[in-house]
Amino acid sequence: xxxxxxxxxxxxxxxxxxxxxxxxxxxxxxxxxxxxxxxxxxxxxxxxxxxxxxxxxxxxxxxxxxxxxxxxxxxxxxxxxxxxxxxxxxxxxxxxxxxxxxxxxxxxxxxxxxxxxxxxxxxxxxxxx
Amino acid sequence: xxxxxxxxxxxxxxxxxxxxxxxxxxxxxxxxxxxxxxxxxxxxxxxxxxxxxxxxxxxxxxxxxxxxxxxxxxxxxxxxxxxxxxxxxxxxxxxxxxxxxxxxxxxxxxxxxxxxxxxxxxxxxxxxxxxxxxxxxxxxxxxxxxxxxxxxxxxxxxxxxxxxxxxxxxxxxxxxxxxxxxxxxxxxxxxxxxxxxxxxxxxxxxxxxxxxxxxxxxxxxxxxxxxxxxxxxxxxxxxxxxxxxxxxxxxxxxxxxxxxxxxxxxxxxxxxxxxxxxxxxxxxxxxxxxxxxxxxxxxxxxx
Numbered sequence: 001x002x003x004x005x006x007x008x009x010x011x012x013x014x015x016x017x018x019x020x021x022x023x024x025x026x027x028x029x030x031x032x033x034x035x036x037x038x039x040x041x042x043x044x045x046x047x048x049x050x051x052x053x054x055x056x057x058x059x060x061x062x063x064x065x066x067x068x069x070x071x072x073x074x075x076x077x078x079x080x081x082x083x084x085x086x087x088x089x090x091x092x093x094x095x096x097x098x099x100x101x102x103x104x105x106x107x108x109x110x111x112x113x114x115x116x117x118x119x120x121x122x123x124x125x126x127x128x129x
Numbered sequence: 130x131x132x133x134x135x136x137x138x139x140x141x142x143x144x145x146x147x148x149x150x151x152x153x154x155x156x157x158x159x160x161x162x163x164x165x166x167x168x169x170x171x172x173x174x175x176x177x178x179x180x181x182x183x184x185x186x187x188x189x190x191x192x193x194x195x196x197x198x199x200x201x202x203x204x205x206x207x208x209x210x211x212x213x214x215x216x217x218x219x220x221x222x223x224x225x226x227x228x229x230x231x232x233x234x235x236x237x238x239x240x241x242x243x244x245x246x247x248x249x250x251x252x253x254x255x256x257x258x259x260x261x262x263x264x265x266x267x268x269x270x271x272x273x274x275x276x277x278x279x280x281x282x283x284x285x286x287x288x289x290x291x292x293x294x295x296x297x298x299x300x301x302x303x304x305x306x307x308x309x310x311x312x313x314x315x316x317x318x319x320x321x322x323x324x325x326x327x328x329x330x331x332x333x334x335x336x337x338x339x340x341x342x343x344x345x346x347x348x349x350x351x352x353x354x355x356x357x358x359x360x361x362x363x364x365x366x367x368x369x370x371x372x373x374x375x376x377x378x379x380x381x382x383x384x385x386x387x388x389x390x391x392x393x394x395x396x397x398x399x400x401x402x403x404x405x406x407x408x409x410x411x412x413x414x415x416x417x418x419x420x421x422x423x424x425x426x427x428x429x430x431x432x
Contacts, residue, residue: 086375089336091371091372091375092336092371094374095367106374108340108377112343112376
């Protein structure tokens, strides 16, 4: 475990978990985030996870890969994942560098993300191909 | 360039021997005096030459008279002072006035060169009996005259480029509107050639629009794009990907048969893109995605 305060929060909201990243995380903190979150999915029996990255003004390749991995792991543990709050500049930089979130869905903000989970994967507007 | 002291010396020499023995530095003031003295005749000769050469036909005779007079005076002044600043200023001002009337670069350069020739010819006439002096007169006159021609041409071209830049800027600003048509639905009609810079700007504006309007579906209409190459197609793919990262689906409409052919031929991967034939179809699909149903009411007196 990395010592020091957590730079993210994982809150339970009904059947869903809301994971907010508060500031740019370095690689060990990202790993800690991943472990905590995957563990909590089982513990809380969550059906869905919203990862809020609105506070981040940069997402590097390790971060986007970690988010993608979290999505895959969550799916294996029975929860849908949606990433919300990617800023315009971040989105632009990500596609320019050829990064994406793989099979993990994205939504505009927390509200949209929860609506997406509520609707299940059938909502066409944000479904990944 | 000579030092001030030398100038004074040559001045004194010139006082004693006003013509053939004058120092080279004294020649230009002499020239200037000559050109001032015959101003009217030379100017008219010049105007005649301009007319013969069919230059500046966009201007009326009166304007021509006014402009040729000021150009002439400016010209002589530069010969006198050696400073092109005032001329630069005047040339820019003149360009600003005549560019909107369709005066071409070759005309402007042409009239300045004509003036140079007219003046050179008159100097030749005046000094032809003393060939060594004529040589020195021309040595003094030619660099200054060339410098003037250069200054005027550069000022004119600069001004034209400034106008072109300004126009490009305004075209660019006008050309990428992001329009909300329904709640959560944006249209982005693209008209004209998409280059790298414009595509980047367009993506930026679209992403910002998605956040501002909380859009979930975006219809990009490229009916007005004449041609698509690999770079542009990749830009479109990037725009679609970036929009998706922000939670918005993109529908591309208005791909012409030619563009469809080009895209398939150059092998851009468009499998991730939603494309629909025309804007109408795109809007209908977008409404379906957002759960809108548009019904036609008979009472409204439709078609």
